[in-house]
Amino acid sequence: MAKQNTVFKDAFNRCLTLLSETSALPSEPELGQALGVSRTTVRAILSRCEEVKLISWDKRQKIVLRRPEPSDYFPTEETDSLAERIERSFMRRILAGGAEPGMQINELELAREIGTGTTSVREFLIRFSRFGLIEKRPNSHWVLKGFTREFALELTEVREMFELRSAARFVSLPENDPAWAELKQIEALHRDILADIDNRYREFSELDERFHLLVHKSSSNRFIVDFYDIIAIVFHYHYQWNKSNARERNARALEEHLAYIAALQSHDPKQAEQACRRHLKSARETLLQSIP
Amino acid sequence: MAKQNTVFKDAFNRCLTLLSETSALPSEPELGQALGVSRTTVRAILSRCEEVKLISWDKRQKIVLRRPEPSDYFPTEETDSLAERIERSFMRRILAGGAEPGMQINELELAREIGTGTTSVREFLIRFSRFGLIEKRPNSHWVLKGFTREFALELTEVREMFELRSAARFVSLPENDPAWAELKQIEALHRDILADIDNRYREFSELDERFHLLVHKSSSNRFIVDFYDIIAIVFHYHYQWNKSNARERNARALEEHLAYIAALQSHDPKQAEQACRRHLKSARETLLQSIP
DNA sequence: AGTTTGTCTTTTATCTACAATAGACAGATT
DNA sequence: AATCTGTCTATTGTAGATAAAAGACAAACT
Numbered sequence: 001m002a003k004q005n006t007v008f009k010d011a012f013n014r015c016l017t018l019l020s021e022t023s024a025l026p027s028e029p030e031l032g033q034a035l036g037v038s039r040t041t042v043r044a045i046l047s048r049c050e051e052v053k054l055i056s057w058d059k060r061q062k063i064v065l066r067r068p069e070p071s072d073y074f075p076t077e078e079t080d081s082l083a084e085r086i087e088r089s090f091m092r093r094i095l096a097g098g099a100e101p102g103m104q105i106n107e108l109e110l111a112r113e114i115g116t117g118t119t120s121v122r123e124f125l126i127r128f129s130r131f132g133l134i135e136k137r138p139n140s141h142w143v144l145k146g147f148t149r150e151f152a153l154e155l156t157e158v159r160e161m162f163e164l165r166s167a168a169r170f171v172s173l174p175e176n177d178p179a180w181a182e183l184k185q186i187e188a189l190h191r192d193i194l195a196d197i198d199n200r201y202r203e204f205s206e207l208d209e210r211f212h213l214l215v216h217k218s219s220s221n222r223f224i225v226d227f228y229d230i231i232a233i234v235f236h237y238h239y240q241w242n243k244s245n246a247r248e249r250n251a252r253a254l255e256e257h258l259a260y261i262a263a264l265q266s267h268d269p270k271q272a273e274q275a276c277r278r279h280l281k282s283a284r285e286t287l288l289q290s291i292p
Numbered sequence: 293m294a295k296q297n298t299v300f301k302d303a304f305n306r307c308l309t310l311l312s313e314t315s316a317l318p319s320e321p322e323l324g325q326a327l328g329v330s331r332t333t334v335r336a337i338l339s340r341c342e343e344v345k346l347i348s349w350d351k352r353q354k355i356v357l358r359r360p361e362p363s364d365y366f367p368t369e370e371t372d373s374l375a376e377r378i379e380r381s382f383m384r385r386i387l388a389g390g391a392e393p394g395m396q397i398n399e400l401e402l403a404r405e406i407g408t409g410t411t412s413v414r415e416f417l418i419r420f421s422r423f424g425l426i427e428k429r430p431n432s433h434w435v436l437k438g439f440t441r442e443f444a445l446e447l448t449e450v451r452e453m454f455e456l457r458s459a460a461r462f463v464s465l466p467e468n469d470p471a472w473a474e475l476k477q478i479e480a481l482h483r484d485i486l487a488d489i490d491n492r493y494r495e496f497s498e499l500d501e502r503f504h505l506l507v508h509k510s511s512s513n514r515f516i517v518d519f520y521d522i523i524a525i526v527f528h529y530h531y532q533w534n535k536s537n538a539r540e541r542n543a544r545a546l547e548e549h550l551a552y553i554a555a556l557q558s559h560d561p562k563q564a565e566q567a568c569r570r571h572l573k574s575a576r577e578t579l580l581q582s583i584p
Numbered sequence: 585a586g587t588t589t590g591t592c593t594t595t596t597a598t599c600t601a602c603a604a605t606a607g608a609c610a611g612a613t614t
Numbered sequence: 615a616a617t618c619t620g621t622c623t624a625t626t627g628t629a630g631a632t633a634a635a636a637g638a639c640a641a642a643c644t
Binding site: 001002003005006007008037038039040041044059060107108118122138139140141 | 626632633635636643
Binding site for chain 1: 596600
């Protein structure tokens with residue numbers, strides 16, 4: 001196989017969803033826009049839709065013949081891009097599995113285990129190396145530096161610098177900046193989740209990322225914004241395999257966020273800094289607690 | 293060709309230098325250690341040395357037969373790794389050539405131009421993307437973000453945060469930390485160069501990198517240290533193709549460094565911060581001046 | 585006049601293959 | 615006993631090939 005057709009499969013599935021809500025499909029460019037793919041892929045999707053008698057297709061006429069059934073969809077395993085699959089396998093190994101710092105990482109072995117070619121694994125490792133968890137010995141293997149206490153401390157040190165700077169920028173954003181509206185929305189979501197915390201505490205993770213990313217973005221600095229990727233991926237995977245006390249932990253963080261949000265909305269740099277520091281401090285403690 | 297044998301050629305050249313100073317070569321493992329390559333490569337080198345009658349080789353006996361001549365060396369173009377060649381070509385295009393922000397970057401075209409396969413170019417671009425100068429559109433081309441004024445401002449903003457933090461750490465390093473000795477050496481080199489500035493001002497660039505890296509390293513934070521790569525590469529290439537006023541610029545920076553070094557040696561955080569700020573400010577101004 | 589479609593070309597993502605390099609192990613040597 | 619060499623195996627770095635996806639352009643349509 002040269003290239004996985006996951007883009008096609010994923011877009012096809014999303015097209016089925018669109019298709020279940022109308023009686024006719026729009027033009028090819030419009031559909032491409034809606035699905036985020038090129039016309040080439042749109043046409044492949046339409047061909048397939050025609051083949052399985054979901055639509056009749058003649059030039060501009062794309063009439064829906066029947067509602068899509070579950071069996072029409074491609075299974076989700078087939079719609080994930082290779083890069084996503086590699087990332088998940090790899091993160092599971094190093095965060096969940098007992099991967100010791102100093103361990104060697106073998107491209108070939110990883111590739112075999114995941115069932116892909118070495119090229120993709122290699123490219124993933126190169127991309128991943130910027131997260132500071134692995135390091136390359138040229139002409140030889142990669143070395144796992146491990147998700148250690150030092151790693152967490154170094155990560156949070158930079159995070160704190162960046163977020164304090166971003167928060168300071170945030171309070172001085174002009175009143176009409178879209179960030180304020182987004183902040184309002186995020187605030188409302190916080191209240192919603194807190195009101196039904198027992199059932200919805202799992203939604204925190206995603207909201208957390210959205211909130212902090214918004215703050216970081218107000219720095220208008222690509223290095224600060226890019227760095228947030230590292231934080232996000234670490235927290236994402238780390239908590240995914242580390243669910244002890246999730247409910248309480250999240251409830252507490254939500255409260256802190258609300259205080260932090262209020263401080264930002266006050267436009268007072270001093271207050272913002274204080275609230276930011278308080279939250280970052282407890283976030284760091286929580287992270288460190290969960291590392292042996 | 294599957295793999296360039298640049299490691300071999302480069303190590304061979306370095307071996308010739310060793311060889312010109314002794315009458316017999318040490319054991320294979322020792323030689324490997326000295327040249328930083330595996331025994332496999334050492335044996336390839338020895339084989340070749342024997343072939344061109346530089347040495348006689350029988351098991352442990354490796355007797356030098358004659359001094360190496362210039363013609364024994366591999367030409368330097370052949371000893372650079374592919375990655376280095378790609379980096380140089382690419383940086384020339386985007387920093388020296390009139391590359392407009394927003395321009396598309398084509399893997400295939402780049403590969404053809406440099407004369408390599410696409411894989412290597414691709415991997416280079418992935419590695420390079422962490423410098424924030426290019427960005428990938430998935431399933432499509434890369435986009436050049438350009439070496440613009442904003443880029444320089446964002447870069448220096450983070451640099452200043454990191455270096456101030458590192459300088460603050462530096463002054464509190466224990467007296468026996470090797471950094472102090474290294475700092476002394478660097479200071480001496482500054483004085484040497486300043487004493488003969490007209491002839492030696494070109495040496496500043498390398499010394500600058502060495503000095504700032506030393507400061508950043510005292511942060512003991514991998515993210516801060518890694519970030520210095522970006523600064524180093526930008527300054528390295530930028531000044532390489534931008535030599536106006538190099539002499540004066542470097543002389544001024546050397547003076548500032550000396551003040552900065554003295555401040556670090558005073559162990560006084562306040563003084564260090566001041567000197568650091570002063571130098572970073574003028575470094576930023578110099579960088580910005582040279583961007584249209 | 586502006587879209588839309590049909591067709592064609594180019595580029596990317598990924599696999600496979602192979603030489604260069606690293607690395608392991610047992611027997612030889614000091 | 616420790617180190618070195620000969621030999622063999624495994625892994626990395628790079629090229630080349632190919633299907634998937636993007637994108638260009640002119641003719642067809644509203």
